[in-house]
Amino acid sequence: MPIDPPARLLMGPGPVNADPRVLRAMSAQLVGQFDPFMTATMNETMELYRGVFRTRNEATLLVDGTSRAGIEAAIVSLVAPGDRVLVPIFGRFGHLLAEIARRAGADVHTREIEWGGVFSVGAIERAIVEVRPALLAIVHGDTSTTVAQPLDELGAICERHGVLFYTDVTASLGGNPFELDAWGVDAATAGLQKCLGGPSGSAPISLSPAAVERIEARKSVEAGIRADGDAVLDEPIRSNYLDLGMILDYWGERRLNHHTEATTMLYGARECARLLLEEGMHVAIERHRLHGSAMLAGVEALGLDVFGDRAHRMHNVVGVHIPDGVDGERVRRALLEDFAIEIGTSFGPLHGRIWRIGTMGVNARRDAVLTTLAALEQVLRAEGHPLTADSGVGAARDVYSETAA
Numbered sequence: 001m002p003i004d005p006p007a008r009l010l011m012g013p014g015p016v017n018a019d020p021r022v023l024r025a026m027s028a029q030l031v032g033q034f035d036p037f038m039t040a041t042m043n044e045t046m047e048l049y050r051g052v053f054r055t056r057n058e059a060t061l062l063v064d065g066t067s068r069a070g071i072e073a074a075i076v077s078l079v080a081p082g083d084r085v086l087v088p089i090f091g092r093f094g095h096l097l098a099e100i101a102r103r104a105g106a107d108v109h110t111r112e113i114e115w116g117g118v119f120s121v122g123a124i125e126r127a128i129v130e131v132r133p134a135l136l137a138i139v140h141g142d143t144s145t146t147v148a149q150p151l152d153e154l155g156a157i158c159e160r161h162g163v164l165f166y167t168d169v170t171a172s173l174g175g176n177p178f179e180l181d182a183w184g185v186d187a188a189t190a191g192l193q194k195c196l197g198g199p200s201g202s203a204p205i206s207l208s209p210a211a212v213e214r215i216e217a218r219k220s221v222e223a224g225i226r227a228d229g230d231a232v233l234d235e236p237i238r239s240n241y242l243d244l245g246m247i248l249d250y251w252g253e254r255r256l257n258h259h260t261e262a263t264t265m266l267y268g269a270r271e272c273a274r275l276l277l278e279e280g281m282h283v284a285i286e287r288h289r290l291h292g293s294a295m296l297a298g299v300e301a302l303g304l305d306v307f308g309d310r311a312h313r314m315h316n317v318v319g320v321h322i323p324d325g326v327d328g329e330r331v332r333r334a335l336l337e338d339f340a341i342e343i344g345t346s347f348g349p350l351h352g353r354i355w356r357i358g359t360m361g362v363n364a365r366r367d368a369v370l371t372t373l374a375a376l377e378q379v380l381r382a383e384g385h386p387l388t389a390d391s392g393v394g395a396a397r398d399v400y401s402e403t404a405a
């Protein structure tokens with residue numbers, strides 16, 4: 001039988017439904033790897049993602065693989081074994097950055113705070129002074145906790161201390177403000193399946209000239225000897241597939257064959273960027289803010305407690321405490337079976353304690369928010385949870401009518 005997935009409304013922390021325009025783009029025919037149309041499309045996609053990341057970085061491209069491939073490519077290419085890496089951890093994905101850096105042979109130093117909060121700028125600068133890392137690796141929006149770490153002041157601090165600054169913006173890009181150049185970020189990686197409205201499987205990445213210089217320097221390291229004859233402490237990038245030096249040579253002028261670019265994902269990633277830029281980055285971010293606020297107002301009006309630091313909430317996902325006496329998994333199952341709506345649970349210390357409800361990509365829209373709130377109200381009522389009729393939908397509608405006014 002040909003594939004025929006059920007119709008679902010994906011209102012979890014990602015993946016979310018792909019925009020139909022992205023799916024159509026992904027059904028386009030293939031061309032050869034070095035066909036002029038292919039290389040022109042690669043160049044065009046690089047330019048589109050400069051707009052999405054808000055950067056002039058020449059080295060803005062796609063890594064083939066899910067967001068994690070982008071994270072791993074950045075870390076394994078920027079970090080040589082023995083390099084000190086500082087990872088401030090405020091959720092699940094911070095642990096992932098630390099783990100990847102450890103596997104790359106780095107000397108990893110972590111700082112941790114309780115899930116739901118963010119680091120102060122001062123705490124990060126103190127840690128930089130203590131650790132003196134070669135690289136700061138930090139998540140922007142961590143969907144596991146639904147909060148976004150402020151990054152706007154970290155670039156200047158990193159520059160002052162001679163530290164490269166990498167951030168994972170997979171969950172935040174397109175739905176929350178992110179300014180790669182203005183914030184002094186050296187490397188940022190993303191994915192398509194959150195606010196970009198595409199499927200997972202392509203990881204947009206952007207590298208500053210300083211990051212490219214670091215990668216180029218490692219390229220000349222061969223057989224343990226530097227050009228000047230000194231023994232090297234450095235060693236070649238410990239991955240072939242994720243070697244950004246080689247990937248840059250493939251996407252750059254030289255077009256040196258590395259992998260075969262995943263053409264269908266390129267078409268999809270290109271359309272994701274086109275959608276965002278056509279709408280306007282600021283407009284798309286404001287749309288995520290509006291629908292996120294409506295969802296937040298709705299769940300609060302249902303009498304549910306919201307998780308995490310309010311002042312640093314991501315626009316595109318809200319964490320909700322599962323009320324005492326309510327079986328969180330049974331609610332999720334009823335939403336899926338009776339309403340075809342998916343919401344998320346969480347990980348680690350939050351597993352079974354919070355639901356995560358997303359409003360992102362093509363699902364950051366009014367009918368998706370209102371339908372989800374109406375369904376959640378029905379399911380909670382069936383679970384015997386006391387509710388005022390229509391409260392969630394009503395509160396969300398109030399947010400919309402205030403905005404229209």
Ligand SMILES: *Cc1c(COP(=O)(O)O)cnc(C)c1O
Nearest residue numbers: 066067068093142143170171191
């Ligand atoms: C969702 C998410 C990812 C996803 O990684 P995949 O490899 O695409 O599954 C990565 N980082 C963060 C911060 C996320 O929220």
